[in-house]
Amino acid sequence: MGFRGMRHCERRILAFFISVLTLVDITSFVIAREDTQPNILLILADDVGSEVPQCYGGExxxxxRIDQLAQEGMRFEHAYAMAVCHPTRICLLSGQYPxxxxxxxxxxxxESAEANTIAQVLKNAGYATAVAGKWQIGMLGEDLSQPNRLGFDEYCLFGWHEGPRYYQPLIWQNGKNREDVKEKYGPDVYCDFxxxxxxxxREKPFFAYYPMALCHAVTNDLDKPVxxxxxxxxxxFGEMVEAMDERVGRMVDAVDQAGxxxxxxxxxxxxxGSPAKNIDGVRxxxxxxxxVSSIRNGTVIPGGKAQLTDAGTRVPMIVRWPGKIxxxxxxxxxxxxxxxxxxxxxxxxxxxxxxITLDGRSFANRLEGEGSGPREWVFAEHKENAFVKxxxxxxxxxxxxxxxxEDSNEQSPLKIGDVPHADSRAASxxxxxxxxxxxxGLPRRDSQLQE
Incomplete structure (x- = not known):
C-alpha cells in the first residue's frame, strides 16, 4: 500500500472513531434527557367538575379517552382550583395565589410578574414552549406580544371576549389574525396547532400548554350572539363533554404516535366546577x-362554578408518565x-x-410514589371570601x-371550639x-375567627 493509500486508510479509521464517539455523545444526551427532561403536555379543560368524568364516578x-388516561396513569382525588377561570389561570401560571x-x-x-411564569421557568430550562386555546388573561388584539412575554415561543389563542371561540372563531396566532379558520371548529384549530x-x-424537550375552550359556554357579552x-x-354541555374527551384523546395520540x-x-x-347553566342556542x-346537572355515583350534582364548594373547586386531575407513574x-x-x-x-x-414568594409546593416526588404529600391544606378564593381545607x-x-x-353540602357551620378533641389539632x-x-395580604373577614 502506498503512502497515499495509508493516509486515506488512516483518515477513514479516524472518521469511523469520530462517528462512533459522536454517536455515543448523542446517545448519552438522549439518555440524559430521558432521565431529566421529559416533554410536558398540560391540558386544562374549562368548566368541568369532578362529577363529569366516568373514572370519577360520573354517569x-x-x-x-379521559378514562383511558386514568387507567394508564394516576388519578388524584383531592385536587383543587379556584372557583372561576381567570384566577385559576393566574395561579397556575405564577405559582402564587391571586x-x-x-x-x-x-x-x-x-406585567411585573411576566418574567416568573411556568413557561418562563421551562423556557429557561431549555424547553420549547407553546400555548393554544383559551388565553383569558389579556385582550390579544391590543397586545399581541403578551404570550411571548410570558414565556411562550409560539401561540394560537382566542383572547378575552374578543370574538367567537367555536364557530367562525377569532384566533390570533403568533402575532397575526388567522383568516383561514372561518369554516373550522375552534377546538380543532387549537389541537392542530x-x-x-x-x-x-421531537428532538428537543417541549412544554405544550393546552387551555381548552371546551366545555365553556359561548361568549355572551358581545354586541350580538356569536x-x-x-x-x-x-x-x-353533554356534546361539549364528548368533544372535549375526543380532543384530549387526539393530543395524547399525537404524543404516542410521535414516539x-x-x-x-x-x-x-x-x-x-361545571357551570350552573349552558347556552344552547338563540331564539x-x-x-x-x-x-346543567350531572349524576355522580347515583347523586344529582348541579353545576357549582363560582361557588367555594367542592362542586365549584374540587377538580379532576390525572397524570400519565409511563415507567415513572x-x-x-x-x-x-x-x-x-x-x-x-x-x-x-x-x-x-x-x-x-x-x-418572589411561591404558594405552590412541588409534588414531583409523589409522581413516583416516593415520600409524602407536601400539603396539609389547600386554598381557594373568590370575590370577597376564601377557604383553607x-x-x-x-x-x-x-x-x-x-x-x-359529615356535612358535604356545608349546611351546618361550626366553630373551632366545637371540633372534637381528636381533630382539634387539624382545625387549629x-x-x-x-x-x-x-x-x-388576604382580605380579612374574620369577625368569628379565633386569634
Whole structure:
C-alpha cells in the first residue's frame, strides 16, 4: 500500500472513531434527557367538575379517552382550583395565589410578574414552549406580544371576549389574525396547532400548554350572539363533554404516535366546577340558557362554578408518565393549582423564580410514589371570601368551619371550639394557616375567627 493509500486508510479509521464517539455523545444526551427532561403536555379543560368524568364516578357522559388516561396513569382525588377561570389561570401560571398578586382585574396579567411564569421557568430550562386555546388573561388584539412575554415561543389563542371561540372563531396566532379558520371548529384549530408543534420538537424537550375552550359556554357579552354551529344551535354541555374527551384523546395520540410516549408527562385537570347553566342556542336574538346537572355515583350534582364548594373547586386531575407513574393508580394527596409551577420546574430540572414568594409546593416526588404529600391544606378564593381545607375540615375566611365528611353540602357551620378533641389539632392548623394568609395580604373577614 502506498503512502497515499495509508493516509486515506488512516483518515477513514479516524472518521469511523469520530462517528462512533459522536454517536455515543448523542446517545448519552438522549439518555440524559430521558432521565431529566421529559416533554410536558398540560391540558386544562374549562368548566368541568369532578362529577363529569366516568373514572370519577360520573354517569351522565361518556369519557373513554379521559378514562383511558386514568387507567394508564394516576388519578388524584383531592385536587383543587379556584372557583372561576381567570384566577385559576393566574395561579397556575405564577405559582402564587391571586391575592398575593393583588387580585389582577379580570382579563389581565401583571406585567411585573411576566418574567416568573411556568413557561418562563421551562423556557429557561431549555424547553420549547407553546400555548393554544383559551388565553383569558389579556385582550390579544391590543397586545399581541403578551404570550411571548410570558414565556411562550409560539401561540394560537382566542383572547378575552374578543370574538367567537367555536364557530367562525377569532384566533390570533403568533402575532397575526388567522383568516383561514372561518369554516373550522375552534377546538380543532387549537389541537392542530399543538400537534404540529409536538411533531416539530421531537428532538428537543417541549412544554405544550393546552387551555381548552371546551366545555365553556359561548361568549355572551358581545354586541350580538356569536355564530351558531352547522346544526343551527350551540352545543349542549353533554356534546361539549364528548368533544372535549375526543380532543384530549387526539393530543395524547399525537404524543404516542410521535414516539414520545415514555418520555412525556401528560397532565389533565380543569379550571373549576361545571357551570350552573349552558347556552344552547338563540331564539329571536336572545340566548337560550339551560340548567346543567350531572349524576355522580347515583347523586344529582348541579353545576357549582363560582361557588367555594367542592362542586365549584374540587377538580379532576390525572397524570400519565409511563415507567415513572404506576398505571391505574390513585393519590389522596392534597393538591392545589399553585403547585404546578414548582412541580414542573423540579421535573424539568429548572430553577424557581427568585425574589418572589411561591404558594405552590412541588409534588414531583409523589409522581413516583416516593415520600409524602407536601400539603396539609389547600386554598381557594373568590370575590370577597376564601377557604383553607384539609380532607375533612374546611375553614372560611369569614369564620365558618365545616366538617365536609359529615356535612358535604356545608349546611351546618361550626366553630373551632366545637371540633372534637381528636381533630382539634387539624382545625387549629387551618386557623393558623388562614391567619398566615391574612398576614400575607388576604382580605380579612374574620369577625368569628379565633386569634
Amino acid at each position: 351522565s357522559y361518556a369519557t373513554p 391575592f398575593r398578586m393583588g387580585n389582577p382585574k379580570w382579563g389581565s396579567y401583571p 399543538l400537534i404540529d408543534f409536538i411533531q416539530r420538537h 355564530p351558531v354551529g352547522p346544526n343551527g344551535r350551540y352545543q349542549t 414520545l410516549r415514555d418520555n412525556t408527562l401528560v397532565v389533565f385537570l380543569t379550571d373549576n 329571536n336574538g336572545e340566548l337560550i340558557y339551560t340548567p 404506576p398505571a391505574d393508580s390513585k393519590c389522596d394527596d392534597l393538591i392545589d393549582v399553585s403547585d404546578f409551577l414548582p412541580t414542573l420546574a423540579e421535573v424539568a430540572g429548572g430553577e424557581l423564580p427568585s425574589g 384539609d380532607r375533612r375540615w374546611k375553614l372560611f375566611s369569614d369564620g365558618r368551619l365545616y366538617d365536609v365528611q 392548623q387551618l386557623n393558623e394557616a388562614i391567619h398566615e394568609l391574612f398576614a400575607a
